[in-house]
Amino acid sequence: xxxxxxxxxxxxxxxxxxxAGKRIALVPTMGYLHEGHLSLLDRARAGADWxxxxxxxxxxxxxxxxxxxxxxxxxxxDLRLAGGRGTDLVFTPPVEExxxxxxxxxxxxxxxxxxxxxxxxxxxxxxxGVLTVVAKLFGIFAPDLAVFGQKDLQQALLIRRMVADLxxxxxxxxxxxxxxxxxxxxxxxxxxLSAEERARALALSRAVEACRARFxxxxxxxxxxxxxxxxxxxxxGVEVDYAEVVDPATLDAVKVxxxxxxCAVAARMGRTRLIDNAILGA
Numbered sequence: 525x526x527x528x529x530x531x532x533x534x535x536x537x538x539x540x541x542x543x544a545g546k547r548i549a550l551v552p553t554m555g556y557l558h559e560g561h562l563s564l565l566d567r568a569r570a571g572a573d574w575x576x577x578x579x580x581x582x583x584x585x586x587x588x589x590x591x592x593x594x595x596x597x598x599x600x601x602d603l604r605l606a607g608g609r610g611t612d613l614v615f616t617p618p619v620e621e622x623x624x625x626x627x628x629x630x631x632x633x634x635x636x637x638x639x640x641x642x643x644x645x646x647x648x649x650x651x652x653g654v655l656t657v658v659a660k661l662f663g664i665f666a667p668d669l670a671v672f673g674q675k676d677l678q679q680a681l682l683i684r685r686m687v688a689d690l691x692x693x694x695x696x697x698x699x700x701x702x703x704x705x706x707x708x709x710x711x712x713x714x715x716x717l718s719a720e721e722r723a724r725a726l727a728l729s730r731a732v733e734a735c736r737a738r739f740x741x742x743x744x745x746x747x748x749x750x751x752x753x754x755x756x757x758x759x760x761g762v763e764v765d766y767a768e769v770v771d772p773a774t775l776d777a778v779k780v781x782x783x784x785x786x787c788a789v790a791a792r793m794g795r796t797r798l799i800d801n802a803i804l805g806a
Contacts, residue, residue: 525607527614530621531664534576537613538665546573550667552658555579556596557605560702560710564671565609567699571669577606578615578661580622584631584653591795596715615664622660631656634682641775642678642788643799646765654679655686662692671697675709677788677801678775701801703729709800721793724761728789731756732802735769735787739804746778753787765790765797772803 528534541548549572551564561577568575579602586592599616606614632655634644639651662670672680680698687696702710707729708722717725734756735749743749746769753767767789769778778785783805790799 525603525611525614527603527616529615529617531617534613534615534664538576541574541612547669548572548665548667549575549669549671550661550665551575551577551671552661553577553579554581554595554712555602556598556712556715557602558702558710558712558714560673560675562605562609563702564673564699565606565611567697568669568671569610571671571695571697572667574612575610576613576615576665576667577611578617578665580615580617580657582622582653582657583619584623584628584656585650586653587647587649590647591713591716596712622657628656632659632686634685638678638682638685638775641770642766642768643790644678646790651679651682655682658683659686659690659692662687662694667694669695669697671699673701674698674803675701675711675799675801677786681772681775707733709798711798713796713798716796717793721761721796724759724793725791725796725798727757727759727762728791728798728800731767731789732787732800736802736804736806739781739785744781746781749781749787750777753789757789757791761793763792765792769804 549568551568553561581595583592603614631652634651644651684696708726731753735753738752749769757764757767769781769785769787771778772784772786781804785804786801788801
């Protein structure tokens with residue numbers, strides 16, 4: 525496995541792979557890898573010949589009161605895990621390589637109709653940072669395929685729209701959520717949780733599963749399904765951010781749920797904010 529810290533190194537490695545006729549896949553991450561990230565590498569390998577991962581804690585997507593400085597990092601461990609999955613190249617740029625101080629003047633801004641829901645409503649400016657860094661990574665790697673996780677549902681939707689609306693010539697694949705044995709969605713932020721907070725955090729996976737089960741039993745009224753979710757999240761120490769059932773294309777709250785509608789939740793346990801979702805009828 526090769527590593528690179530500069531855009532020039534990446535472009536040289538990609539050019540070499542292209543000359544060999546290889547299909548290029550990219551898995552963008554912020555590191556502190558877990559099995560969910562590694563499943564994205566496996567999925568990328570299934571769809572391409574040459575697989576790259578980026579590890580970059582992107583300051584643009586953190587608000588002033590969010591956890592940029594304490595976001596978990598362990599590059600040595602990440603490289604070991606990525607190498608164990610057969611990754612061909614890992615890109616670990618310093619901030620100054622991605623953003624020259626004061627020089628970033630152009631950003632990718634999502635339309636409010638897709639941003640002002642769910643995480644976008646709770647984290648103003650977050651998706652400007654996400655789309656800008658992903659667009660930069662697509663420009664650096666020029667991949668044929670990029671793989672993201674379903675847990676970040678709104679992010680995946682916005683990246684798909686960016687690629688379609690800006691005519692970027694690549695395929696976006698969204699992989700299913702990977703969960704711990706007790707159902708908790710895997711997240712780098714889970715490491716923040718105390719034992720008590722982790723036990724409370726199971727309310728998120730239980731809430732989306734309760735919604736999915738009620739839909740499978742025949743309930744389609746959006747308000748009734750949202751009530752099921754809110755009830756499951758009514759746990760001491762769980763501060764609910766949102767509990768919604770939405771259209772997968774618009775993220776608007778649905779009046780009547782249908783197969784493919786999404787139950788999405790976010791909540792805080794102490795200082796840690798986690799998200800989860802489930803596709804109804806899946």
